[in-house]
Amino acid sequence: MATRMAQVPLQNCEICENKVGRRYCIDCEQYFCKTCEDFHLKSKSCRDHVFQDLGQINPEEKKVKCKEHNENMTYYCTTCSMLVCNICLPNRHTKHDFTLASEAAFKFKTDLEPHIEQMKTVVRSIGQQRTTLEGKTNQFINSNERLVKAIKQKGSELKDIVDKIVYGKVANVKTEEQVNLQKKIEEERILKNAQERAEMVLSKVTNAVQNQGDTMLLNSHQSLQQAMQSMSDIAQSDLEFPTLTFEDGSLDETTLTEMIGNVMISKTKIGDIQTACKKKDLDGRYLTNRIVVRGFSEKTTESGLEYYFDNKRKSGVEGVTDVKMNRDEDFCVIYFENAKGITRI
Known part of the structure; x- marks a missing residue:
């Protein structure tokens, strides 16, 4: 700021027009020589005017006028945190702490500068989080693509009935993927908004700090804070x-479901159970009469799951006939009615 102000060209005194105006009256917005300044301050109506050296002022800066007195706001009342003119100061801010607006602006800039690097760090952190999130997404999608390929590879060895099971397993993976990608979209939106706000x-x-003039800066003091x-x-x-992992099954006609294998979800919540239970083929019927769910908390019990699925209104799932939990191997099997007898959900 000081470098820019030092480039202000010399002006003639606007009163006598004979000498160089090295002093600037902030209230009158005029250049004065030292002699004319002394006479100016002797006038009763101008005795409170504020002068600055030529190198300290920026004549291009937009001045804020007092709405009541139409005077320049040359002072800053630190008690009230507001700009005031030379008329408001003695009338409404008696016994208040005050300083020149330029001095208050310099102090405020000094207080703001340390926060810039902190905010840059926040912005960089959000950008890094977005990059990490995108990497996780690509890894998740690639992993699922390999999983789908494995399911289809196994399904290609079976006949028509096996193809039907394959579609169900793939649909299960895609459903889980879509659920999580939807979460990613929402997470991306939040991060994007946060980054734009930051x-x-x-x-x-x-x-x-870098461009605003003193008075404009002080007017925006509270909003910046x-x-x-x-x-x-x-x-x-x-x-x-x-x-998600895929457990390979054996090619045994008597255990057709196991031939395709099971899609495992590592983070199991009630919502995940509902999603798994609602997997269905194109005509809305369950492809198999059971699903396997892993990853329950230690507090989950078989009786608690039975009670949960007994209440269709609570679980959002119908057609559950039994629930068997294997605590040692940390999984449970949820059994459904025969596929033909299950109502579309």
């Missing part, structure tokens, strides 16, 4: 994709 705050503060405080609410991404 970049907006950073841009606003950087612009205030509030904007910086909002940076603490920036979102943090904690999305983790579940790991």
